[in-house]
Amino acid sequence: MTFHQLKTFLAVAEAGSIRGAAAALVVTEPSVSATIAQLSRELGVELTERVGRGIRLTEAGREFARYAARILGLADRAVRATREVAGGAGHLRLAAVTTAGEYVLPPILASFLQAHPGLRMSIEIGNRASTLSRLVNEEVDLALGGRPPDRAGIVGEAVRENLLVVVGSPDHPLRGKRGLDPRLLSGETWLMREPGSGTRQN
Structure with missing residues (x-):
């Protein structure tokens, strides 16, 4: 093999x-x-x-x-670690869920790379399922997303809140009402992200 x-x-x-x-x-x-x-x-x-x-x-x-x-992920990690020990430039493999990749990651990348001028970085953007799969399979070193899974080998650290809100039509009957019982929304038609998205699972 x-x-x-x-x-x-x-x-x-x-x-x-x-x-x-x-x-x-x-x-x-x-x-x-x-x-x-x-x-x-x-x-x-x-x-x-x-x-x-x-x-x-x-x-x-x-x-x-x-x-x-x-x-394959471990093999790539071994190659990078060996080169870094020998004095080569470091390489950080990062994965991020779509929302974090669009809104959270860009503002912090510039300052991070300025603080680590010799570092090479590769970034993969996808939904929660694909991002966590890359992390579990050693294809990336770090993942940015919401709600880390409760499983051995993965350590998560919260860095900011991620507030989810419901958006509807301006003329919806429930518009402006506060303290809604979630059961009132169970019969509504929802526009949702694809299966595997963390937002869909919340």
């Missing part, structure tokens, strides 16, 4: 197709297919299955993907 195989497998998992993975990796489709087939043979299990024109992970494939992401 090689890093190349793991990267190819995760590209297929993310793209949902051989063609999409090949485009993302800038390789040929037969090359991707051969790599996935070889990895499946080495593991002795089928990692993917055909669904129409696409591909999805089998149950074994989904389990393997969790470990593959962590292996």
